[in-house]
Amino acid sequence: MNDKIRVAVVGAGNIARAHLNAYVQSGRAEIVAVADVVEEIAQARAEEFDCKAYTGHREMFDSEDIQAISVCTPPIAHREVTEAALERGLAVLCEKPLARTVEEAQAMVKAADRTNGILMTALCHRFHPAVCALREMITAGRLGQIIHFHNRFAFRFVGVENTWFVNPEIAGGGILLDTAVHSVDLFRFLVGEVESAWARLHTTLPGLKVEDSAILHVHSTEGADGVIECSWVTPVSEAAIWLYGTRGEAVVDYAAAELRYRLEGDDDWTRVPDEGPNRFVGEINHFLDCVVNGTKPTVDGREGLRALEILAAGYRSAKSGCAESTAE
Ligand SMILES: NC(=O)c1ccc[n+]([C@@H]2O[C@H](COP(=O)([O-])OP(=O)(O)OC[C@H]3O[C@@H](n4cnc5c(N)ncnc54)[C@H](O)[C@@H]3O)[C@@H](O)[C@H]2O)c1
Structure with missing residues (x-):
């Protein structure tokens, strides 16, 4: 039986590679898909990590059986992607800064509270x-x-x-x-x-x-x-x-x-x-622990908001x- 946690990554650029490599190194995750608005980037990363490619995160969420995602887009998209994922019951590890503004980050924390979801801020240090x-x-x-x-x-x-x-x-x-x-x-x-x-x-x-x-x-x-x-x-x-x-x-x-x-x-x-x-593997392992046990991350949305x-x-x-x- 495959009891690995089914994960996906939204935004497949530079830092996405660190997340994807850490998911592989954890040995506990199955990388299901990646989404990037630039099709060639999505395709290249999907080939590299042997998973499916999408150009839209909503289409990916609707089509795939996913438990958790990493948000690795530039900050402008953090709130929209995070809220869409939380509404579907997915756990979210969102890159830093949690958002562009305090107001956006507050809304993300509220969304996690409202959905009783897991929102971790990727403050990897x-x-x-x-x-x-x-x-x-x-x-x-x-x-x-x-x-x-x-x-x-x-x-x-x-x-x-x-x-x-x-x-x-x-x-x-x-x-x-x-x-x-x-x-x-x-x-x-x-x-x-x-x-x-x-x-x-x-x-x-x-x-x-x-x-x-x-x-x-x-x-x-x-x-x-x-x-x-x-x-x-x-x-x-x-x-x-x-x-x-x-x-x-x-x-x-x-x-x-x-x-x-x-x-x-x-x-x-x-x-x-x-x-x-390395710190990315430690971060991903903590996130996966939270997903498995249903526990709150030590560096949750509120910590990202506070920064x-x-x-x-x-x-x-x-x-x-x-x-x-x-x-x-
Ligand atoms: N923790 C760290 O040490 C660290 C290091 C670098 C970057 N970051 C953070 O990671 C995030 C991404 O940075 P990067 O360096 O990987 O940037 P990047 O430009 O290399 O990659 C971002 C990718 O997201 C894609 N994208 C943009 N909008 C999207 C959307 N709505 N849906 C799907 N894909 C979308 C872009 O096409 C691009 O491929 C930023 O928040 C950045 O601050 C963190």
């Missing part, structure tokens, strides 16, 4: 093994009281000016909605709830309607501070989290694939190599020049 190990250290009190968080996700996104990522109608914003959405979620996951946010936005590339770099300062309800840096235009790729507490400090170094820490009294750094599974509320406060602050409350 929560499943990065070194981040999980760091969270365990914090929870066990090994770093003491957390004072400062610093995170940088920056790289040169060649040709970004020709993509949907810089179209505010499609993306909802610039790099804050692309990478800082992960960063604010990481701050909440590791440090705590965000009370206020302050951002300074930079637009370096000519003719762009959105920010291509930003600095965001977040302040927690417990008094800790976070500095988040992000850029699409700096040539050296950097992805790291530095965390400073009263009893020690720790670094999640994505390039070195390790967590390293140095506690009070230590003469040197202790290095913990990241031995996987957008913090970024909205960041955008408001960039206009006002003052830190803004994250309360909606």
Whole structure:
């Protein structure tokens, strides 16, 4: 008997491949179909993953016996696809940002509540093994009281000016909605709830309607501070989290694939190599667990909504020049 979970993916571009590979690696899913508005992309991905191709998600939902979907379209389509799936009783893993705006995300959370459905936000860094190990250290009190968080996700996104990522109608914003959405979620996951946010936005590339770099300062309800840096235009790729507490400090170094820490009294750094599974496999496995057990994802629609509320406060602050409350 085939007791695998029957899944499909809507939007078959870049990140869809990570979802599809993770479904394969989980060994627990049967990939039934993919849908993409561009027929050649749908066909190519269907051939690659040996499943059916559709150009419309509604047609796919009506024609196939599916239990769960990944939404891997640009943000403009997240709400429509998610609501259509939830109405049919499908579990949804929706890519970040959950939506373009707080209002859209609120509607998606309401749809999940109304249908009693599963809505997970694909904030994959929560499943990065070194981040999980760091969270365990914090929870066990090994770093003491957390004072400062610093995170940088920056790289040169060649040709970004020709993509949907810089179209505010499609993306909802610039790099804050692309990478800082992960960063604010990481701050909440590791440090705590965000009370206020302050951002300074930079637009370096000519003719762009959105920010291509930003600095965001977040302040927690417990008094800790976070500095988040992000850029699409700096040539050296950097992805790291530095965390400073009263009893020690720790670094999640994505390039070195390790967590390293140095506690009070230590003469040197202790290095913990990241031995996987990769964060997409961890994310997909959690989603599949929720589908099988009918449980709520740890990173549900409300968590995705909260990240957008913090970024909205960041955008408001960039206009006002003052830190803004994250309360909606
Ligand atoms: N978690 C991560 O690390 C990560 C990384 C990259 C992208 N993303 C997110 O994943 C989403 C997709 O990004 P991408 O880089 O894969 O973009 P992409 O442009 O490579 O792929 C998106 C695909 O969706 C298709 N599409 C557009 N509207 C559609 C619709 N209504 N129905 C079906 N298909 C539709 C497009 O034709 C395209 O093939 C975005 O929300 C992005 O922010 C997340």
